[in-house]
Amino acid sequence: MAAARYWRLVAVRPWGMGALSISEVALYSSSGRADLSATLTSRIAPLSGSIAALQDGFAAAVVSWSAAQVASPGWALVWDFGSAVDILYTGIGSGANQSSYPCDLRIESSPDGRAWAVLGEASGLVYPGPYTLGSVDDLRQHVLAMDFNGPAITDTYGHAVTVFGGAHIEGIGPLLDGTPYLALSGGDDYLEVTNSPDLDLGNEYEIGFDLFIAGAAGEVLGAIWHHGYYDTNTLNWTSPGLSIRVLPGYIRFYFWVQSNPTDQFLDAPYTADVPQRWRMVRSGGNGWVFRDGVQMASRSGLGTLPAPTRPLQIGRWTFSSGIPTLNARVDNLYADSGVRIARSGALRVMPVQGSGAQVLAASPVPAFSAGAPAAAAIARDMEFGGTGRIWGTTKIKGATNLPTRSRVVLLRQRDKLVARETWSDAVTGTFAFEGIDVSHQWLVLAEDQAGNYRPVAANRLEAQP
Structure with a gap:
């Protein structure tokens, strides 16, 4: 910074x-x-x-x-x-x-x-x-986020994205969260994100993504993150850069790459035809790689990266001889940089199951409930106040549906104005909004406190006395 x-x-x-x-x-x-x-x-x-x-x-x-x-x-x-x-x-x-x-x-x-x-x-x-x-320890700046759920391929934080070849959004056979993903195949399907100062992740960053590699025969070659000083035709790096490269049977996470033997990287095997969640974390001179919440490898003594000047590229483009292919699905790609992402946060446990701060509740109570067994107090504000109540429970969706602490935001459905904000209980996952106008419909958005999952929402709720 x-x-x-x-x-x-x-x-x-x-x-x-x-x-x-x-x-x-x-x-x-x-x-x-x-x-x-x-x-x-x-x-x-x-x-x-x-x-x-x-x-x-x-x-x-x-x-x-x-x-x-x-x-x-x-x-x-x-x-x-x-x-x-x-x-x-x-x-x-x-x-x-x-x-x-x-x-x-x-x-x-x-x-x-x-x-x-x-x-x-x-x-x-x-x-x-x-x-x-x-x-x-976990102060971070959200830099890039692409969930590929909309009609167009965009970045949540406004970076310009150009689509090349046949890269497209697809929903058949979703990965870990049941939503659409970025489909890549062949040798010319890739995204290019315009370079900007905030994409200089420095030496404090986390890059995460969900990845599915199809088990088709032939060479597998491509990149989930390719950014730095480099020649896109020959992959010669004139000065160090950052890259996450998909190779046959494994992923090579380059924390500092220029040319052998100076490259500083970690290798981790992937399983073909199985969606897996990956995280690459760097804090100072130390780096870690996680797969499905389990630390796969680590190393120290990493070199300092200069600011990149070229676009960020994601996918497969012609930078080597032969006819390599990349048949892959990518989802929930994000990058965070920070004042200090985490001196200990690199070792955070990331739940394997689940895909988002899923808002669930034990049956037969619905995930979000409108109305309450007791009348709510009348709110003082004139814009959103009333006699209604909306409550629910936030849990990590999976085999055990464990309660989780989440930031929960209440928005008015018609114009998406924020009316209330609260945190669900760390032990039970319960939350409640009191004194809500019963004449409006409401949208509730839950966000995982650790940032491991994408936010989820329940819409068109009606608060009742």
Whole structure:
């Protein structure tokens, strides 16, 4: 990430949706804690405690804000370092209870204190215990996401995508989540994503995708991610780049590729005719490869990548002799980069079964329920308030349908305006929206807190007293 003089934390939301109480905020560079010499201010003065207590080196004295203050668009903690610094990760000190510890936060930077760039976000932070400095390791920026569910092949985050050859969306024989996918076959089916600064993933990134390789005879050759300084005709890399290449019987994850013997990669075998979920994670000089949630390989001492200048290519194009083919299906391709994706997050367990933050419930209760056994309180807001209630349960779809904690958003069906937002319970997966207008239909969107699955939705719900 680029160094900047000003840094700030914004959109901090407590677990209990009440007052925010924290005892320390620490920002770290590659050399250790960096904020102790910076000037820290709060855009909104706290109800109690001194801002100085947040950078005194002790998670002991609590500084508190009301729920209304935290919800205000103006709430932020701002650091002025005097000169540009590069912040990698942060730590948040707790108070006496989890209900006032931050649930969500976002980190931003600015060269002048006026124009701000979002560098990372974290959701569902773990409460570290009373008066403890908790480490926020999973700050990330979502860069690219392609689920291939729409009528056209697009990127969720707006990068221009050009389709070549016969690459197309198909729904026959879906992969892991029962939705359409990108179908590639032959030697000229590929996507090209226009290069942009945010596609420079640097040395902190995660790339994930679902992949099905057909077991047809012949050579299998192609790429799921091919990006860097290179000659697309000969695959000669004039300077290091990043590539995920499909080869006969295995996938080669190049963290740093130029030419033998300097290439730095990990190999992992795939199973033909079986959909598998893959993740490539890099944090600093360390890299890991996961298949279906299981770590397959790791290595250290990875070289530093320069910023790419060529387009990102996905699929199979003519860059070698012969007549190779790539009969593959690709789904749920994404890339995240981050201030510090995770010093420990590379070892996160990714559930093998399931495809999204599936919203289910034990029979006979439906996944999302409109109405309630008891009347709901009348909401105060004039736009969406009423006497209705909508509730449900979020679970990971699979053999056991385990409850999972998810961010759940309530939108008005007709115009998709956000009316409410909450988190489902970490143990039971239950959530509820109270005081909802009964005259409208509603759409509920559930998003997995770890980002391992795509969001799922239930639409045209009616809240009833």
